[in-house]
Amino acid sequence: xxxxxxxxxxxxxxxxxxxxxxxxxxxxxxxxxxxxxxxxxxxxxxxxxxxxxxxxxxxxxxxxxxxxxxxxxxxxxxxxxxxxxxxxxxxxxxxxxxxxxxxxxxxxxxxxxxxxxxxxxxxxxxxxxxxxxxxxxxxxxxxxxxxxxxxxxxxxxxxxxxxxxxxxxxxxxxxxxxxxxxxxxxxxxxxxxxxxxxxxxxxxxxxxxxxxxxxxxxxxxxxxxxxxxxxxxxxxxxxxxxxxxxxxxxxxxxxxxxxxxxxxx
Numbered sequence: 001x002x003x004x005x006x007x008x009x010x011x012x013x014x015x016x017x018x019x020x021x022x023x024x025x026x027x028x029x030x031x032x033x034x035x036x037x038x039x040x041x042x043x044x045x046x047x048x049x050x051x052x053x054x055x056x057x058x059x060x061x062x063x064x065x066x067x068x069x070x071x072x073x074x075x076x077x078x079x080x081x082x083x084x085x086x087x088x089x090x091x092x093x094x095x096x097x098x099x100x101x102x103x104x105x106x107x108x109x110x111x112x113x114x115x116x117x118x119x120x121x122x123x124x125x126x127x128x129x130x131x132x133x134x135x136x137x138x139x140x141x142x143x144x145x146x147x148x149x150x151x152x153x154x155x156x157x158x159x160x161x162x163x164x165x166x167x168x169x170x171x172x173x174x175x176x177x178x179x180x181x182x183x184x185x186x187x188x189x190x191x192x193x194x195x196x197x198x199x200x201x202x203x204x205x206x207x208x209x210x211x212x213x214x215x216x217x218x219x220x221x222x223x224x225x226x227x228x229x230x231x232x233x234x235x236x237x238x239x240x241x242x243x244x245x246x247x248x249x250x251x252x253x254x255x256x257x258x259x260x261x262x263x264x265x
Contacts, residue, residue: 007036008108009117009162009174011045018050025051025097029104029177033185045111046089047104053078053095064228072110072228079103087114105160105178109225113232118164118171119239120224123196125161125173127154127186128265131194132173134161135252136222141199142254147182149258156191158182160224163193165239171246195248197264198222202253205260215249216241 002017017026026049056078065073070085078095081103090107094100109120123136124147135146147158156162157176164172171193175186198210198218210218220240227233254260 004030005035005039006030006033006177008104008177009112009164011111012036012039012043014044014046016046016048018048023049023051025094025100028097028183029100029179032183033175033177045087047092047107048090049092049094049100051095052093053080053099055095056099062226064226066228074103074106074226074228081107083107083110087111101159101178101180105224106226108162108178109223110228110232112162113225113235113239116235116239118162119236119243121161121163121219122159122222122224123161124158125156125176126150127156127188127191128194128261130191132156132191133194133264134163134173134196135199136196136219137199138222142201143199144180144182145201145256146199146254146260149256150261154187155182155184156186163243164190165242165246171243193247195250195264196244197250197252200251200253201256203255204253205255205263206251206253207263208251210249210251212244215244218249219244 005012005014054077056076060076062074062076067073072083074081079099080093082091092103105120112118121136123134124143125132125134135143137143144158147155156173159180160176160178162174162176172190173193174190223236225236
């Protein structure tokens with residue numbers, strides 16, 4: 001077993017990797033990142049990770065059950081996640097990198113909601129002039145494309161953006177280790193969020209403002225979260241409303257080049 005510490009958002013996480021040599025998927029996700037500068041054992045989290053399970057060849061959905069101890073169990077053929085009642089520790093078994101990433105995204109989403117910390121948004125996030133620009137959309141909308149063609153700008157995420165929503169403070173987006181393909185850590189720990197853009201590929205570049213309830217609806221179905229606790233679901237709704245009230249939201253039609261930056265910045 002190998003034990004190491006990493007930071008996710010603002011939380012120090014102890015990772016127990018149950019293999020003689022750190023598994024390739026775990027190393028791919030966390031290996032390039034430094035441990036947190038400060039570790040408070042009284043306010044940290046623990047993940048025990050092992051390789052196992054099988055391929056999800058039938059495309060089955062995640063099942064959610066409550067454990068006898070009061071925690072939560074999330075299962076699919078390619079992963080198993082058991083969270084303790086206080087959410088401070090979790091046991092993970094996974095088949096491949098995709099399953100591990102999915103488990104960790106949803107685990108952190110539940111922790112962030114329980115702590116009233118923030119949201120995990122299905123999006124990429126690029127740093128431009130010291131500010132974070134968040135590009136949200138379903139799979140295939142162009143999140144990774146936007147992240148790739150925006151280089152050499154720094155990248156906070158390519159799939160799962162960690163957005164902190166503190167009272168009376170602007171939203172902040174933190175470097176996310178839960179990435180799909182663009183694994184290089186961000187050059188900064190976090191950046192203030194400038195705006196949210198909902199993507200659509202197009203032969204043209206067009207931007208239009210999205211406001212009010214429409215912005216909320218566009219955002220809410222882009223939140224990473226496995227519904228299991230009504231109180232946490234209510235917190236997700238509250239924080240989603242706060243996010244769209246805090247920063248402007250736009251629809252963005254874009255070509256497969258970086259010319260859209262001239263229009264949005």
